[in-house]
Amino acid sequence: MQNFELAQLRLPDGYTAHARWWRPPNPRGAVLYFHGIQSHGGWYEQSAARLADAGFTVLMPDRRGSGLNPPPRGHFETLPQCLSDTRHALDTLLDQTGEAAAHVVGVSWGGKQAVYLAQALPEKVKSISLVAPGLFPRLDLTGFEKIRVGLAMVHDREKQFDIPLNVPSYFTANPDRLRYVDEDQLKLLKVTARFLITSRNLDKLIRDFHRSPYRNPIHLMLAGHEKIIDNDRTRAWLAALPSPIRRLNEFPEGHHTLEFDANPERFFHALVGWISDLESAPARDSKICEPRAASPNIQRV
Numbered sequence: 001m002q003n004f005e006l007a008q009l010r011l012p013d014g015y016t017a018h019a020r021w022w023r024p025p026n027p028r029g030a031v032l033y034f035h036g037i038q039s040h041g042g043w044y045e046q047s048a049a050r051l052a053d054a055g056f057t058v059l060m061p062d063r064r065g066s067g068l069n070p071p072p073r074g075h076f077e078t079l080p081q082c083l084s085d086t087r088h089a090l091d092t093l094l095d096q097t098g099e100a101a102a103h104v105v106g107v108s109w110g111g112k113q114a115v116y117l118a119q120a121l122p123e124k125v126k127s128i129s130l131v132a133p134g135l136f137p138r139l140d141l142t143g144f145e146k147i148r149v150g151l152a153m154v155h156d157r158e159k160q161f162d163i164p165l166n167v168p169s170y171f172t173a174n175p176d177r178l179r180y181v182d183e184d185q186l187k188l189l190k191v192t193a194r195f196l197i198t199s200r201n202l203d204k205l206i207r208d209f210h211r212s213p214y215r216n217p218i219h220l221m222l223a224g225h226e227k228i229i230d231n232d233r234t235r236a237w238l239a240a241l242p243s244p245i246r247r248l249n250e251f252p253e254g255h256h257t258l259e260f261d262a263n264p265e266r267f268f269h270a271l272v273g274w275i276s277d278l279e280s281a282p283a284r285d286s287k288i289c290e291p292r293a294a295s296p297n298i299q300r301v
Helices: 041-053 079-097 108-118 145-154 175-185 193-206 233-240 265-280
Strands: 003-009 016-020 029-034 055-061 102-107 127-130 160-162 190-192 216-224 246-255 297-300
Touching: 003 079, 003 145, 029 041, 029 079, 029 108, 029 265, 041 055, 041 265, 055 079, 079 102, 079 108, 079 193, 102 108, 108 127, 108 193, 127 265, 145 160, 145 193, 190 193, 216 233, 216 265, 233 246, 233 265, 246 265
Parallel strands: 029 055, 029 102, 102 127, 127 216, 216 246, 246 297
Antiparallel strands: 003 016, 016 055, 160 190
16 A cells, blocks of 8 residues: 655645645556545545555645644634635645646545635546535534624634534444544644634635536545435535536445445545546546436445
């Protein structure tokens, strides 16, 4: 399995972030991989290594204020800062690989970043793979907490609030991975008022994704035992998109972090196989999905 290189990623405003790179000797494509709100790149090293084994250069940045990165923790100053970080990661990957476009993977909150890039820079995004994306959350702040966030935006924009996901069993039922999540000192437990407002503004920005010029392939992966996102709304969102090549993989026994399932091989096969097949044949000739109909190609594994 391919080993990664830990490197620094200098963001446009001077902030120095950490990133994991997988660089196979003879790459045939590039993948940009975004993690979730509470997680960091360390949670997804196995699937990234599988992509590298399949011949893809993979860049997996730790989001500003997350994982190995310096403080302030759980913070974005503005939506433009978030968008700039996201675009810079893609440009860095393309610059270093010489590729004109990359496949983009987004897990949970990182799915928002993947959708944004497809919407804003469709010519640079070959496909998007969304793993339990946080587009339609089931869990949210209470009304009282939202009032507190609004007040903090006036008086203390870096005031921290609990992420409403701080229960390891929301992510997995695998005992080994439950222990990992529980003991992980790098996971994010709180975010700032500014981060929460930035996240809400990002939701508004990508709300009209179906009207964007993006028509490249889309792969959605959902867990049957999902506690964090609304699977029904996410399925309906995919079905309404105009992209002609769309796949929905459902894992009935899976939990939110499919990587952490007791048997993650089915997830790895679905993710890596999808991107590998796309890279092997032009999208117009792909047999991954039938031409667009009322619903995408659905596979339960």
